[in-house]
Amino acid sequence: MKKCKLYLQISMVVISVFVGVTFSVYTFYYLYNHNFDMAGIYATLIGIIMPLIISICSYIITKIRKGTLIERYLNDEHFVDRDIEYIKLSNLIKNESDRIIYIKGKFGMGKTSFMKMSCDRINYTDKNRWKSYAAFYYNNNYTKTITQALSNKFCGNPSASVTDISNKLNDSTLQRNSILFIDNIYEMNLIECTEFAKAFINCSRNNQVVIAVDSNDAVFHICPGQFSENEIELLAHSYNIEINPSERHAISELSSGYPVYARYSVEAYTKGLNIIDYNNLEYYIEKLLNSLSDLEKSALSLIICLCQILQDGVERKTICGIDNAVTRPVIKRLITYSLINMYKEKIYIDKLISLKCMDFLAPYSNVSYNKIYHYYKGMTNTSYIALVAAFKSDFQYDHNLIGNILHKQYADNNFYLLIAIGELEFDGQINPHLRENRECWIYVRYYYLKALLELGLYDRAREVVDSYDYQIRGGINLLSINSDIEFEYQYLLVDLDHLTNYLKDAVTFSYALLEKASTKAQIVKCRYLYAHCLRHLGEDLEQAYTVFDDLINDADNNDDKIRIRSIYSAASIRMFQCNINYPYKKAFDDIEQIICNNTANEIWKPYVARHKAIYEYKIRKNFRLAEKILLETIDLLEVTPLRIKYDIYFELGEIYRLMDTELDNYEKSQKYYLEAVQFAERVHDFNLYSNSQLGIMLLSIKHEKEIDNDILRTIISETYSLGLNINYNYAIYVQHLIRNEDFSKELVTYWRKMHFSDLLSMSSKSESEKYNIKLTVM
16 A cells, blocks of 8 residues: 555656656757747646646645544644653664553653654654654544554554554555554553554564553653753743743742643743742632633533543534534633644643633533533434433433433443443442433443453452442342343343452352343353353362253254353363363364354354364373464464463463473473463453463473462462362462472372362372373363
8 A cells, every 4th residue: 555655656756757848848849940839839738737737646645645644643832841751762662672662650741742742753853763663643532442443543444453453554654663652541441452552563573552551650661750940941931931940940839740730830921920829720720710701611611521521622613513602712712821722623622721620610511511412412423422421411311312322332342431431320420310210220330340341340340349339329139130131230240250250159149140030041141150150160060061061952042152162161171171082073063163154253263272272282192283273373363452362372381381391392381371470460360370370380390490489379378268279279289299298198089079180190190290280271
């Protein structure tokens, strides 16, 4: 694509030159032969055709550029300083091996301005220094997932893959290196953003990602510093004013180091106002707002409310469409007071200043949300704006309409939007009229919890559920299920127990919920979750296997997802028990047939590949084929944010540990185990974490390396507490190896009783063989 654009532009130049030279030659030829009529004709044609060609070329080039993904992002003549941070970013991008760079800082410390400035320098003002680089900027607006949002922005399609995004960016310029700047990330979605970034850099060795995070975490590359007196002096110079040292010091104290406050204070000086006389910024803003007319306050409230919903700027014509009283003079006056700013007919606000403004504009916000609701409620693609406006206000709204819009957000995977609405309800700030429709209220909670689980935010979901006061808030419980949505909500609570390692509770409640199931689909879901949690616990694997087998053979079970998972779960139990007579090949063939019948099931291929690989190296002892299956799978997964790849990393760690003692295998095994450990720590997956750490310990014993006994003690304690029985017994096994102790008769008897075949068979092996036990993440 980028070559086509270059060739087109070259062709235009060649044609223009050819036409110009040809007509000029003919003109001079006829002049030389004194044929002034013909010379005049050609001279006239040059005057007509050349401007026409130039116009056509300009039009085509403009059309091409309109499709570009690069634009000027920071349109601000008063941006100052950040040279130290810029030099550091430049060095990190060009010289460091780490291709994901994090910029952190508290809300309002200038991360966005720094990101935009860096993009503009790379693409425009400092181009000679960045000849082979192109920078792309994305401001996260918290509706869809990171991958979907970036797909929508750069590919025009929310279902595009990470590879599609990478190809689109790389094809859009002539530069070899692409740097994607992702702004407005919070701790809540940092893990998801990091997983996207890892997939993106794996698409091309020339891809890099810079992420700006609102965080106080110390483990980051760059942290924009606070504004002091020096920066305030630079700001003053950018406005062509002088501020004496004592006043610069006072402004520095008043702004608390926040760049936006410092700038706002300096701007006040340009209007002849000494902000120090107001003692604090809040008092100055209050006085400023009090000087506005009701129309101007109403307009400002409307702009701020809409910008906050959009998490971005808003077109001027949109504001005028919502309220035609908001005219250009009104907007110009708000700009004059630095309450808003506008560039190319798009209005922007500063988050910190707007929050302070809304403290004094509370009487206007409800009317603003009402206007926004009525403007957007009939717009299919942007109806979510009406939804948020309705829930952030306290006016009456159409319950049926809002319910339908709410369902659409889940269908469109707008998980962050559903979380934002759920947070409003959780904090008691949602529209009180929501309670008038119990079903809609339950859906708000259901989608909130569902969205948290979909995004892997299990800890936040646990915190929310544990904090609900059911007596006061009229909650839902197992004994009072009266509708399908109440059942689904209870199912999510049980699934949350499973995902947050309350496995025994999950077993108990999934069995109890089964009694309340009224449809075949609900029965199947409950039975699968019950068996799945039993499998995790490892205390009754035969019962788990029986349920899986029933689900496999149930002719009325039309859920392909549960059938596929039941088939490979049943096979995994028999592999764990070293059952060589189980029909594994038939099981995998059955899964293959289900996938062939419906291409939507192809998403399960990596999960199936993992179990196929375990079958090859554990049952058939074919390590090379297992390695091939896993490496082919990871090649596909590394350009995706799917978390199954970390289970694949664990299995690769296992394969290279169990292979011969070559140093190369040690390094490979260590590398893959650590990938799994680091991810498991980030998402608090103790099942994967404990097995990966135990794998590292067994690898260290085999290669005579040191063991971290503190980690082992933690694993023993936590797995026992969580009821992860298989993991706990693995940890006890490793502890005996480290201490060089014999396994007690009671322990061996227990393993025989529980059908822990690997532990049982390896306990009687020679010392050198005991290190080669196969670990299983159930």
